[in-house]
Amino acid sequence: MNLAFHEYRVKKIVNVYKHVDGWFWNKYSAHPYIGCRSGCEFCYLRGTRNLGKRDPETFDTLIQVKTNAVELLRKELGRLQPDVINAGDWQQPAEEKYRLSRAMLEVVHEFKFPLLVIERSPFLLRDLDLLDAINKQTWVGVLLSFSNVDEKLKRAFEPHSPGIQRRLQIMAQLAQKNIRVGASLMPILPIVGDDEPCIDETIRAVKDHGGTFVAASGLTLDGVQAQHTLAAVETYDASAIGLMVRELCAKHAISDRMPRYCGAGALALNKCIAEQLHRQVYELELARASTPRLWAYRQAAWYVDETNENIAAIFETQGEAGLRALPGIGPRIAAEIAGWLSTSTRK
Structure with missing residues (x-):
């Protein structure tokens, strides 16, 4: 599959949210690329709301590169109150070619912002030195993204993403550096991936590789795809998945929620x-x-x-x-x- 890059300059890089996210606790986000080589079939970013007028079919073949991401990040963070920022994107080969995410981490460290990373790519370990430095300075929380640890399901739904074992190895290496690390089980796939043995195996693997929490949710859909699918799952009880995840997390002595970085100071x-x-x-x-x-x-x-x-x-x-x-x-x-x-x- 051919991969193309489109370089362009943006007017703004940091998204400032009206309310802090109650799942991942970030107030800000900043990402250097649009599109993803992994091309997971269930990815919510394929939805037209997230891609704008761009053809969703090019999501994994065309990577838009925000070439001025670093200079804008430095400018914008200087005007913001430090709080958790979800920053970077370590997908290959985009990050290998442009190195924007590493440069963004340097800015995050410079301005002493706590950091959230949600990632699949083992290329993240290239920047373990910076992650360690930010963690010692403020705080770093990393979620390794899984839908499950079943290799057959991975081949079907995320054929181009990094291997399951490689992601678990990233988790173990981050944990060794005392970086708060867990798993984002999003989405848990209905029917094929939401049975108890499948979820239990995934949570056990997270625990065995140093993960201390799991954040889990079901499948969300956008655009035309949603119109065809949501009617079929209208009566699906998503709370049952949450309760199952909670019981299995308790069984393996890890949390079913990501802890928050509260920092210091009067508030x-x-x-x-x-x-x-x-x-x-x-x-x-x-x-x-x-x-x-x-x-x-x-x-x-x-x-x-x-x-x-x-x-x-x-x-x-x-x-x-x-x-x-x-x-x-x-x-x-x-x-x-x-x-x-x-x-x-x-x-």
């Missing part, structure tokens, strides 16, 4: 509280709670995460009543936050 505890609220959202999703209840916790998490008010100081001076007076914090959520803060204070 660090706000981030930890927001993490607990986001975790509660996930608990409620697994319990198939009502949409209004889910949104109550989600909006509370966003408020706590984004306010400049010190939640712990409010609780210390005004008690639970002070928490109830905050926007979007009702009596139930205020009581939960008070409980977490009381426990935190005792520690």
Whole structure:
């Protein structure tokens, strides 16, 4: 399969999200390439929403290269408050040719931003020295991307991606450097990859190679493909997968959620509280709670995460009543936050 590169310059490189992601905890993202040589059949980036007017069939044969990614990253990070950034893309042969991701890591290190990496490529290990330096300076979280560890399924759904064992070896080497590493089981493929033995084997492999957490979800689809498929899976219970993953993670003594980097400073505890609220959202999703209840916790998490008010100081001076007076914090959520803060204070 022929591969072509299209070099171009962009006006902006950093995506700034309105709310911190409750799965991966990143506030920002910056990636130097569009398109991917691996060409996984289920990749959500194939959707027209992500590729714009580009032909989705060229997703794995044409790589768009943002040649000014590094200079823009340096310019834009200098204006942003440090928080977790999902940066880089180590796909070969694009990164081997342009080396933009390594240069972007150097900028992340220069500006002391914590780093999130979601990757499949063993080429990531080329930059282990920089990952180690950033981790010692602030924090690095790496998710190795899998749908499962079945080689037959890999050949069918992601024939050009790096091998399963190579990805597990990356995980082991990162863990040896005390870098927080886990697996992104996204998507767990319906019917062919969502049975308990398949998921159990995957989680066990993660644990055996130094992974400390798993983030798992089902298949998402976009565009015309979704129209044909979603009707067929309308009654599929995605929460059952989450519950199965939770039980199997507990069996292998690893987490089914990625831990958050909260940093230091007066508002660090706000981030930890927001993490607990986001975790509660996930608990409620697994319990198939009502949409209004889910949104109550989600909006509370966003408020706590984004306010400049010190939640712990409010609780210390005004008690639970002070928490109830905050926007979007009702009596139930205020009581939960008070409980977490009381426990935190005792520690």
